[in-house]
Amino acid sequence: MYCGCFTSAMRYEFLERSHEANYKRVFNSEKPENIQIVNSVVVDYKWSPLTMFVVGTDDWEFEIIAPRSWIDEKIKSLYLCEATNPVNVDSIQDRKDNPIREWYAPKPLEVYESYYEFATSIDYVHMLVEKEKVTDNIYRVFVSKH
Numbered sequence: 001m002y003c004g005c006f007t008s009a010m011r012y013e014f015l016e017r018s019h020e021a022n023y024k025r026v027f028n029s030e031k032p033e034n035i036q037i038v039n040s041v042v043v044d045y046k047w048s049p050l051t052m053f054v055v056g057t058d059d060w061e062f063e064i065i066a067p068r069s070w071i072d073e074k075i076k077s078l079y080l081c082e083a084t085n086p087v088n089v090d091s092i093q094d095r096k097d098n099p100i101r102e103w104y105a106p107k108p109l110e111v112y113e114s115y116y117e118f119a120t121s122i123d124y125v126h127m128l129v130e131k132e133k134v135t136d137n138i139y140r141v142f143v144s145k146h
Contacts, residue, residue, distance in 0.1 A: 011046035014100075019062075026060050026145075035070055039063040039103045043146070059146035061104045068137050071129055078125050078143075080115040088116050092126050095146060105142040112142075 015022055019037035024030060031037060043059040064070075074080070083089050092114050096105050105112065105128045112128035130140040 013044045013046070015042040015044050016040065022060065023062070025058070026062075032070065034067055036065040037062060038065060038140075039101065041101050043100060059100065059144075061100050061144040061146070062142070063103060064141045064143065065134055065138060066141050068139065071127075071139060071141055074127065074143065075115055078127070079117055079119040080125065080127055081118045083114040083116050089114065092116055092128070095126055095144065096128065099144070100146060104144065 015025075019040045020031050022040040022042045023037060025042055040062045041060065045058065083092055089109070093109050096109060099105065107130070109128075111132070112130055115127040115129075117125035125145045126143070128142040134140055
């Protein structure tokens with residue numbers, strides 16, 4: 001009963017015009033020179049008394065071309081660990097199958113190294129790194145929170 005009230009009252013906007021602005025909003029820093037943002041979307045939930053109990057922060061997705069050093073730094077700073085538990089793999093698969101945008105991780109899950117946020121009880125943040133390199137030590141990375 002209450003869910004319908006929250007859903008109908010929720011206001012949001014998709015931010016997709018500036019990849020650099022989205023990166024800064026999510027990661028709280030300027031985009032490093034050594035990465036390329038291919039796609040990004042941030043779902044900006046507008047604050048209201050009804051939404052403050054439902055949504056605490058933005059949802060987001062990025063497709064990034066990055067060196068392994070950037071990937072390893074984000075794994076550490078986002079408190080991610082490799083997904084080996086079937087429950088975590090199922091959660092990642094579910095979120096991968098329900099992206100904000102169709103460009104997010106379009107290949108089968110098996111072609112990615114899968115990571116999830118272990119510091120929370122719900123796997124909000126995921127990172128999928130294509131196992132096949134783009135070039136020497138450069139990878140296609142999909143990272144999201146939703």
